[in-house]
Amino acid sequence: RRPDLAIVINGGIGSLDEAAAHLAHVDGAMLGRAAYADPYLLASVDRVLFGAEEKQLSRAEVLDAFMPYVADELARGARLNQMTRHILGLFHGQTRARAFRRYLAENAHLDGAGMDVLEAARRIVAGEERVAVAAE
Structure with missing residues (x-):
């Protein structure tokens, strides 16, 4: 109708x-x-x-593509946690996802948190850096 x-x-x-x-x-x-x-x-x-046939980006590639945006927004005065809260679930169901979320949750809100925090979280989820997280 x-x-x-x-x-x-x-x-x-x-x-x-x-x-x-x-x-x-x-x-x-x-x-x-x-x-x-x-x-x-x-x-x-x-x-x-x-039905698109393009190659799907990996989770790590999505995070890498997100990094320049974060750097630009930090330069404009945004706080890191304002951006990282939207990617906490990016590695949902993957190995070291909990460590990734926890690291960002504990560090992205701190005064002066910058790209170093996001880069450390990337290394953690990639298995390049170890952090202790219960029941991983």
Whole structure:
């Protein structure tokens, strides 16, 4: 009756496969909590939902691509934790993910926290630097 009206589902969608199933019936599907808990989920949106064939970046490549943005924002006066809170789940389900999250949570909010903190977190998740984290 209202072909000009876009129908978008929002809530309870936990995967791209679920979103694809909904898209058979609606115009859009929103991934809120699922994407925030595991931001890497978004790396495969183009492939899964739109059939794109580009190479998907690895989690480490996503983090490396994020670094220049962080450096620019720090130079403008932003605080590191304002940016890193959005990538805490980037390594969700991966080895050393807990150590990555914990290191950022404990250090990114400190006065003067800069690229050195993010670079250390990258080394931790890559296994190049050790930190003690219970039940890794």
